[in-house]
Amino acid sequence: MFAALPEPLHALGRLFEEAGHELALVGGPVRDAVLGRSSADLDFTTSARPDETERILRAWNGGGAIWDMGRDFGTLGAAHAGVKVEITTYRTETYDPTSRKPQVAFGDTLAGDLSRRDFTVNAMAVRLPSLEFVDPFGGLGDIAAQVLRTPVDPVQSFTDDPLRMMRAARFVSQLGFVIEQDTAAAARALADRIEIVSAERVRDELVKLLLGAHPHRGLVELVDLSLAEHVLPELPAMKLEIDEHHRHKDVYEHSLTVLDQAIALESPAGSGGPVESPDLVLRLAALLHDIGKPATRRYEDGGVVTFRFHETVGAKMAAKRLKALAFDKDTIKQVARLVELHLRFHGYVDAAWTDSAVRRYVTDAGPLLQRLHRLTRADVTTRNKRKARALARAYDDLEQRIDELAAQEELDRIRPDLDGNAIMRILELPPGREVGEAYRHLLELRMEHGPLGAERAEQELRRWWEARQN
Template identity: 65%
Template sequence: MPHDEPAPLSMVEVQRSVAAELDRIGPVIDDLGRRFTDAGHEIALVGGPVRDAMLGRRHNDLDLTTSAHPDETERLLKGWADAIWDMGRDFGTIGCRKGEWQVEVTTYRSESYDPSSRKPDVAFGDTLAGDLGRRDFTVNAMAVRLPGREVEDPYGGILDLAHRVLRTPGTPEDSFSDDPLRMMRAARFAAQLGFEVDASVVRAMTAMAERIDIISAERVRDELVKLIMSPFPRRGLTLLVETGLAERVLPELPALALERDEHHRHKDVYEHSLTVLEQSIDQEERLGGPDLVSRLAALMHDVGKPRTRRFVDDGTVTFHHHDVVGAKLTRKRMKALRFSNDEIDAVSSLVELHLRFHGYGSGEWTDSAVRRYVRDAGDQLTRLHVLTRADCTTRNRRKAESLRRTYDDLEARIDRLAEAEELGAMRPDLDGNQIMEILGVGPGREVGEAYRHLLELRMDDGPLGEERAREELLAWWAQR
């Protein structure tokens, strides 16, 4: 995946892109436009779909805005849509599906936050211009009236899009007061689109960073996930750190910017972590595509370093046990942001395991140690491969090549053992029922202890076979 900035667009490119996209989605928007205008209402394609059409980005999720109120919108969609849902009715939104298209139609509106509230107050508006004026950025404050396809751009969004810059329709202070989450969206759009953020927007984000505290953890998490899963996450994360927003939503990240002493006794952990993130993204074909767990693990893998940094008398610096401390910090932060338990377990496990490879030396591990590496990684083994390789950011080519060859050797050994021993389903040679039958005991603590003993033997010696496993089990039982 490229990490370079995209080039500016020409107006001709913008016009050509939007015309082609409107033709592609024409069978849906033209028909829907006539349906609403025949009933005496205005309707327009708006926001992200218009912006993405101008960027040549295609998707089948369409956002429209209308003068019709939700009940009337629902009535007009009945008989046209294949399915209708109204979970967003309180916010003026009726959703539907038409063939392969997902469509959301929202009544003209304005919304704002009470300084102490986590939820917006919604009021319906009566003009398209008023609706566009309440949107977050000029590139999202454009519309295409239907069915005539006239472009409405009252705030210069087309020019900003061509120049790849994010500005707000009004003052950024007013915009962020209305919805503080827009500060997170500024960073997210910078990461998604590769846009610059206007200096006035950056100043407002910095001055108003504490306003993000009224936004729910779930909404902050969703924006953070979109940012991290974007093509240019470094751009968005850097903006969060520089404006002070990261201090409030992901404080472990700015904490990585450890003070560097005059002798440069340790590398810049913050910049290193962003580079590891980018290098993990470059390997995502191994994971089948963009992968949130892998990206979060790369970003968080060194968050234990600030807590564990120690200066030694000989002038070196150490970070002993930063893997274990980092895993605990990662788990705590992800819980606070309301990530799922599966995501929390996966990411924190990878953070705890990220140093394990460095005990491999130049290949001195026994087969037993390799088996344990595979067992401890579990279903995160491929992600651990990605993280470990991405964690090499040295500019010393000889050292980097040596690390790569050594990890190649470890992966090859894992593959050989996996083929011979079915490492992916590593279990003792006897199951619980067999253990109970051989020992003549019922379910209980002894069975679990016997199972773990046989598993340790399996790790040390590889597959034993049922006969030897029986002998080892009986010998262990006799010694108890």
């Protein structure tokens, strides 16, 4: 399989060999090739020191650009004939227990370099140009067994770099593997060390987990390894005690099921559909949509359990947690808004909505409408098939009404029948607060009654203005 590597890589291997140095493809690209998966990254390791690596790379790409921002860690990059590579000098590392940043020292052997990798499945290499397969820690067997195991003692591995524990859960999601027993036990024992890792690095691993093929399984591992208590404590907090009469659902299991169902409703990857898979905002919203339930649970008379306003409380909690995890403002805003809106549909089930209410639903959702459709449908986890069918029919009806109104009114671009310039001209007003108030009044009329037309809108505007003057 490695003979099919692009010719420029074989040529690069020959250049290193002629210079008396070793070069090996290493890590994820090797693992993915064994699994029959493609890999965009081409990571290499070498016995050459950075200055010698740079000299060889310049000979390889004819004096083209060299990326050396990682030179202090022994890493340089280059491209040639459409092939991009990163090459790192063999390393050994020591760690300060208070930091996951290694003190880097260059190593002398490939096996030594592989020993510092996170898991055995990432500690395999292929030498170039000979294509010799190197697997000192049994990674090939662990791939066959679908097991994640550290190449060295897991306590030492996770003590050195606590982020590897997050990567374990991430690889469960991405690869569908299981974590070996001793490796999992070490992670549980050292889970609190994840707190020395920056929020940005934790976020990146969580995002990769959520966008993987098996995020449900990855999240379960995150909880079972006690990592979630430190990085996403609201998730294990949803494991509410279930009363003996089962008057409310297991919120934790429900949330994971909603996540699964939301993913199933994503548009196929590459289809150009409205919510193309994998969609991070939808998946975060599905996971966190009931995050406010533990804080709002109340026992009412007669043993009734309620979670009043959990959607508004949950929206604030979701925003706070995502901010702590250093997510960008747009993602935070969108996820929080979906959490806030996820119960709105239930009013449609209770009583038929007016056209005005449908317009408000669409307007409030804005560009999140397609995600809200999927989140709302995914939130149905009842075992009562009759109830599930009734909810599905009700939402089908709502979507049909939205489509019909959209066709009539271009609902996603609702504007008053008169713009600000027309309002200022008709009322002879300069720009200011009163123009904004008039605009909002006309927008309310537009929402309530649909398109008015310019003539009627002007009549309504003048009537409103006269009433203000009295």
